[in-house]
Amino acid sequence: MAKAHANDQPQGFSNRIEKVAIIGAGGQVGKHIAEQLLKTGKHTVTAITRPSSTSIMPDGLHVIRVDYSSDELIAALRGQQVLIITMAVNAPRDTISKLVRAAAKASVPYVLPNWFGHDAANNRLCEDSLLSHYRDSICAEIKNLGVSSYLLLACGFWYEFSLGGGADRYGFDFKKRSFTLFDDGNVAINTSTWPLCGQAIANLLSLKELPDDDMDELPTLSQFRNSSIYISSFRLSQRDMFESVKRVTGTTDADWIISHESAEQRWKDGQAALQQGNTKAFTKMLYSRMFFPTSDGDYQSSRGLHNDLLDLAVEDLDEFTAIGIRMGENDEIPLSH
Incomplete structure (x- = not known):
C-alpha cells in the first residue's frame, strides 16, 4: 500500500487529531489520559459513559451518556477521530467488541482497544500471561472491520x-x-506511572497524522498504525x-x-x-x-523506547x-x- 501524505488529501483535510472520545475517562488511567489531552489545548475530548455511571469526570470534558448496546453509541462516536477504551482487565470481552464495532460503524480512524501494559509483540509472554487470545481477537476484529487502525500502549505494569x-x-x-x-x-x-501513560497518549495524538510528503521525516501518528507504542x-x-x-x-x-x-x-x-x-x-x-x-x-533493551520521540x-x-x-x-x- 502506498504511503499516504497530507499534501495528497482532499481540500479541507486537517492533518491533526482534534476530536477524541474516551470510555472510562473517570477511571484509573483514563482520568490521566483525559487530563493530559485537555492540557495540550489541541483536542476536544468527549467522555462516553453509561447512564448509570457515577464516575467523577475531569473538568473540561464533554460527557455523553449512552447504552453501549444502542445505536446512540454509534451516533456519539460519529465525527470522532480516535476512540480510547480504558476498562478493567476483567471487563467483559463482548463489551469491548461492541465498542470496536460501533467505532467502525461511526468511521472512527483509530482505536486504542484497552491494551495498556504487556509488549504485544512478545508472543510467549502474552500466551503465558493468558492475554494472547484477547490480543489476537480484538486486533483481528478491528482489522477485519476494515475501518479503524489499532494503537497499543506497551507501558509495562x-x-x-x-x-x-x-x-x-x-x-x-x-x-x-x-x-x-x-x-x-x-x-x-x-x-x-499513570501520568506518563496519559502524557504518552496525549503527545502521540498531538503529532501530525500523516507526513506532508515523501521528504517529511517528522514523526506522525500514522506510523504507529496497527502496532505498539513503547514507553517507560x-x-x-x-x-x-x-x-x-x-x-x-x-x-x-x-x-x-x-x-x-x-x-x-x-x-x-x-x-x-x-x-x-x-x-x-x-x-x-x-x-x-x-x-x-x-x-x-x-x-526497553530489546525494542527501544518512544519516550524521546514523544517528548515524555x-x-x-x-x-x-x-x-x-x-x-x-x-x-x-x-x-x-
Missing part, C-alpha cells in the same frame, strides 16, 4: 499501582512491612524498588521481613489455581511471569514510590484484578 498493590504484584506489603523477592530480585522490568518511566528490578522504598520510608533491611520465592513456581501455582476456578490468582500469575529470568518485562517527562522515582506506599497503606488498590 503501572508503577505506583503495582508497588502499593500487595505482595502478589511487586512483592511489597506496606502494612506488614514485608517484602517478597522473586528469585534473587535482580530481574529488571519496564514500568510506567523506569527500568527497575525489585531490589531497585526496595532501595527507593527504604529511602522514602527512612528504613533499612532490618526493619523489613524479607523472603524469597521462585517466580516460575509462583506462576505455576497461579495457573493451577486459575484452572480450579480461583480468579483471584490471576494477579499472582500475571506479575510472577513478568519476573522470569528471561527478562520479557524489559522491552523524566520522572523522579522516589516521588512515585511515595505515592505507591501511600496507596498501599490506605488500601486504595484491590489486591486482585
Whole structure:
C-alpha cells in the first residue's frame, strides 16, 4: 500500500487529531489520559459513559451518556477521530467488541482497544500471561472491520499501582512491612506511572497524522498504525524498588521481613489455581511471569523506547514510590484484578 501524505488529501483535510472520545475517562488511567489531552489545548475530548455511571469526570470534558448496546453509541462516536477504551482487565470481552464495532460503524480512524501494559509483540509472554487470545481477537476484529487502525500502549505494569498493590504484584506489603523477592530480585522490568501513560497518549495524538510528503521525516501518528507504542518511566528490578522504598520510608533491611520465592513456581501455582476456578490468582500469575529470568518485562533493551520521540517527562522515582506506599497503606488498590 502506498504511503499516504497530507499534501495528497482532499481540500479541507486537517492533518491533526482534534476530536477524541474516551470510555472510562473517570477511571484509573483514563482520568490521566483525559487530563493530559485537555492540557495540550489541541483536542476536544468527549467522555462516553453509561447512564448509570457515577464516575467523577475531569473538568473540561464533554460527557455523553449512552447504552453501549444502542445505536446512540454509534451516533456519539460519529465525527470522532480516535476512540480510547480504558476498562478493567476483567471487563467483559463482548463489551469491548461492541465498542470496536460501533467505532467502525461511526468511521472512527483509530482505536486504542484497552491494551495498556504487556509488549504485544512478545508472543510467549502474552500466551503465558493468558492475554494472547484477547490480543489476537480484538486486533483481528478491528482489522477485519476494515475501518479503524489499532494503537497499543506497551507501558509495562503501572508503577505506583503495582508497588502499593500487595505482595502478589511487586512483592511489597506496606502494612506488614514485608517484602517478597522473586528469585534473587535482580530481574529488571519496564514500568510506567499513570501520568506518563496519559502524557504518552496525549503527545502521540498531538503529532501530525500523516507526513506532508515523501521528504517529511517528522514523526506522525500514522506510523504507529496497527502496532505498539513503547514507553517507560523506569527500568527497575525489585531490589531497585526496595532501595527507593527504604529511602522514602527512612528504613533499612532490618526493619523489613524479607523472603524469597521462585517466580516460575509462583506462576505455576497461579495457573493451577486459575484452572480450579480461583480468579483471584490471576494477579499472582500475571506479575510472577513478568519476573522470569528471561527478562520479557524489559522491552526497553530489546525494542527501544518512544519516550524521546514523544517528548515524555523524566520522572523522579522516589516521588512515585511515595505515592505507591501511600496507596498501599490506605488500601486504595484491590489486591486482585
